Amino acid sequence: MENDLNLKATELRLGLPGSDEPERQMTPRPNKRTLSDIVSEGSRSTTEEDHQDTAPPAKVQIVGWPPVRSYRKNCLQGKKDEVEGGTGMYVKVSVDGAPYLRKIDLKVYRSYPQLLLALENMFKLTIGAYSEREGYNGSDYAPTYEDRDGDWMLVGDVPWEMFISSCKRLRIMKGSEARGLGCI
Amino acid sequence: MPKRLVYSLPDEVLEHVFSFIQSDKDRNVVSAVSKSWYEIERWCRRKIFVGNCYAVSPKMVIRRFPHVRSIELKGKPHFADFNLVPDGWGGYVLPWITEMAGAYPWLEEIRLKRMVVTDESLELIAKSFKDFKVLVLASCEGFSTDGLAAIAASCKNLRELDLRESEVDDSSVHWLSHFPETYTSMVSLNISCLGSDEVSFSALERLVSRCPNLRSLKLNRAVPLDKTANILRLAPQLVEFGTCTYSAELRSDVFSNLAGAFSNCKELRSLCGFWDVVPDYLPAIYSVCSRLTSLNLSYATIQSPDLIKLVSHCPSLQRLLVLDYIEDSGLEALASNCKDLQELRVFPSDPFDAEPNASLTEQGLVAVSLGCPKLQSVLYFCRRMSNAALVTIAQNRPNLTRFRLCIIEPNTTDYLTGEPFDVGFGAIVEHCKDLIRLSLSGLLTDCVFEYIGKYAKKLEMLSVAFAGDSDLGLHHVLSGCESLRKLEIRDCPFGDKALLTNAAKLETMRSLWMSSCSVSFGACKLLSQKMPRLNVEVIDERGPPDSRPENCTVDKLYIYRSVAGLRFDMPPFVWTKDEDLALRLSP
Helix, strand or coil: CCCCCCHHHHCCCCCCCCCCCCCCCCCCCCCCCCCCCCCCCCCCCCCCCCCCCCCCCCCCCCCCCCCCCHHHHHHHHCCCCHHHCCCCCEEEEEECCCCCEEEEEHHHCCCHHHHHHHHHHHHCCCCCCCECCCECCCCCEEEEEECCCCCEEECCCCCHHHHHHHCCEEEEEEHHHHCCCCCC | CCCCCCCCCCHHHHHHHHCCCCCHHHHHHHHCCCHHHHHHHHHHCCEEEECCCCCCCHHHHHHHCCCCCEEEEECCCHHHHHCCCCCCCCCECHHHHHHHHHHCCCCCEEEEECCECCHHHHHHHHHHCCCCCEEEEECCECEEHHHHHHHHHHCCCCCEEECCCCCEECCCCCHHHHCCCCCCCCCEEECCCCCHHHCCHHHHHHHHHCCCCCCEEECCCCCCHHHHHHHHHHCCCCCEEECCCCCCCCCHHHHHHHHHHHHCCCCCCEEECCCCCCHHHHHHHHHHHCCCCEEECCCCCCCHHHHHHHHCCCCCCCEEEEEHHHHHHHHHHHHHHCCCCCEEEEECCCCCCCCCCCCCCHHHHHHHHHHCCCCCEEEEEECCCCHHHHHHHHHHCCCCCEEEEEECCCCCCCCCCCCCCHHHHHHHHHHCCCCCEEECCCCCCHHHHHHHHHHCCCCCEEEEECCCCCHHHHHHHHHHCCCCCEEEEECCCCEHHHHHHCHHHHCCCCEEEEECCECEHHHHHHHHHHCCCEEEEEECCCCCHHHCCCCCECCEEEEEECCCCCCCCCCCCEECCCHHHHCCCCC
16 A cells, blocks of 8 residues: 555646546555645645655645634734734725725735735726825825824825834725825 | 314414414424414514525515514625635625614614624614614624724613624724713623723723623733732622633732632633633632533643643533643543533644644543533544544444544544544444534545435534545535535535536535535536526636636635525625626726
8 A cells, every 4th residue: 555656646636727637546545645735825736745755844834724713823822913023914905985805914015016016906996106296196096004093194105114014904095085195 | 154274363372372482493384384374473573593694685584574673694604714715705794784774673682693894884783773782793803993882882771792703993992981871781791802902991890880780791801810800899790701811920919819709709600711821820710610611711821730620620511612731631630520511622722833732632532522421512623533533432422413523634544544534434423313513634535425425414514624535525415414504615626526416405505615626617607507596606816717718626616595696795706607797897
C-alpha cells in the first residue's frame, strides 16, 4: 500500500476546463497528505506532495478551517491593536446607495492609488484622481473615511501612513455630497 | 340537510384549543386539516419561525398570519461563521422590519441569527412596536451603539436584550444611559460581545439596581473584577451570570469581596465569561459550584489542574464548554464527577498550530462517553482519533443526538491503523438512532456516506469537509437521509451527477451549501431550469461564470427552496438564473 503512490488519485481537482477526470480509486489511501494552500481570492492551485518528504512544508492557513468562529478566535488572541501588527486591518466600506457593506484589509495596500483602484474594482464605480485643491471634484464618487476622533475626512488628505493608522471605516460618497469635505 | 360534523365547533372554541399548540410543526399540521382549520389557525398564530429569510417574503408571511407577536429569522448560511460567505452576500433584516412595522404594531419579540441589522432597523423597531419585549441578535452585524440607544430609550417594556456574538460598532454613544430612570423591566441582558468603550459601568450599575426581575446578566470583557462583586450584590437573584475580566494578580480584599458576593447568589445556575481569568480567583465561585448546571469556560486559558479542581466542585453540571487545556485527565475527572452531563464542547486553544499544545486526544472523549450516561451533545476538537475510539463512543452512548467531531488536520487517518474513519463514523450513525446533527472530519471515503445514507434516518444537519471520493458519496446522502434539512459541504469531489440526480430532494430541504467542490456552472443552470422553486445561487468572486466555459466549476454554491422567488438584494458576485438580475453592474 505504501508504495502505491498514485498521486493523481489524491489530487483535489477543482475542474479547470479541459483537464482529465482523475481515476477514482477505492484502495485505501496512503497516510496524511499535505493540503494545498487554498486562498479565498485569486487563482487556486493544487499541489501533489511526495509522501516521502520528511519535513512537511510550512503550514499555510486554509480559509475557514478549522471551523472556529472568528468571534472566538478574536477573543482568544485578544483584541490586538490593529496598528501594531495584528493579523490584518479590516475596515468596513460602505457605498452610498448600495445595500451592502464590504470589508477590506488596509494592510494589503501600499498607497492611495492602489487602494482607490481596488475600491473601483470592488464596487464597479469610478473615483477618479485626487487633487489637493479640488479633492475628487469631477468624479462620480468620493472616498471618505472616519478617523479615530470620529471625524469624516477625505481620503488622500493626509499622508498614507497616517491614514492607515487612523482610518476606522470608509464611506464612498456621491461626489456632490463630498464637496464639503477636505477643504483646505 | 348538511351533516353536522364533530369538527364544526365554533371558531372561538377551536381558537382556544389551538392556543395550547405551540410548536410550529404541530401548528402546520393543524392548518392542513381543512380549509376552515387553516383559516382559524392563521388568525391565531402568534409565533413564526423562518429558518431562511429568503425562503418566503415578509408580505407573504403577513398576508397569511395577520396577528403575529413573535418572529424568528435566520439569514446567512452556517458556513458564514467561518468566513466562507463573502461580505455583502445578504441577510438584511430591514425589509422585514419595514413591512412588520405597518402590519404588526403589537409585535413583541424579534429574534435574529446571522443577519445584517442596521441602526435604521433598530430605530424602526424602537418606534414601531409599542409593547416590544424581546430582542435577540445572535451573530448579527451592521449596527452600532446608536441603534442600541434608540432601543434603550423607547422600549419601555423591554425584557430581553441579547446581543450574543454579534459585531457591534462603537459610535461612542453611552447607550446604556438611554434607558430612562423609570425603566425597570429588564429580565435578561447579554452584552458580552461589546468592546471596552461601549459600556458605561455606572450606567450599568444603576440599571441593574433598579431591575428587580433581572435573571440573566452577561457582562462584557471590559468590566473590571472589583466591580463584579458590586454588580452581584445588586442582583443576588441572578440565575445566569457572565463574568468580566479578572485582574492580573490576586488581591485578597478583592477575592473575599467577590467570594462573599457569589455566596449571596443562591439562584445562580449558569456561569460564563471568565476571560483572562487567573486561577487563584476561581475558588471565589466555589460556593455556587454545587448548584451549577451550566459552565462556559471556553474563553478561560487555565490549565488542567485548575480545571480539574473546578469541575470536581460541580456535581450537578449538565453543560460544559471548555478549551482543550482540560486535557484527557480533566475529562476523566469530569466523567467521574459529573454524572448529569448532557452537553460537552471542547474548543482548540491554538487551532492553527500544527503541534498540539495540550494533551487532549480521543481518550478524553471516550472517558466522558463511558462515564456520563446522559451525554447527548458533543462538539470536540482534537488532533488524534481512532476508529476503535469512535466505535466505543457509539456503543457507550447510543443516546447521542448531536455529534460534531473536528480532527484539526484535514485528511488525518486513524493513528492506530492508518485507515480512514469510515468505520468509526459508520458506528456512530448505526448506533445513535436519534442523531439529528453530525459533523465529519478526518480522512473519509465514499463508504462513510454509504453508512450515513443507510443508517442516519433522523439526521437533519450534516457538515462535511475534505471528504469522499466521488459523486457517489453525495448521492448516498441525498438519497438515503430522509430527514435531512441542511447539508453543508466544502472541499469535496462531489459534482454534477449526484446533484442533478437528486434535484427533487433539494426541495425537501432548507438548504444546500457546496464550496470548492466539483459542480459545474452548466449543472447549476440546468438545476435552475428544472427546479423553479429552488434558488440556485452561484457565489463567485472571480467574475461572471458565463465568462468561463460551462464545464468550469463554480466557487461556491448555495441552493435553497423558496416560495418568494429570486431575491432583489444580490451583490455583484452572486449569480442566479435570471440573466437580467445577474447583469446588474452598479451598486
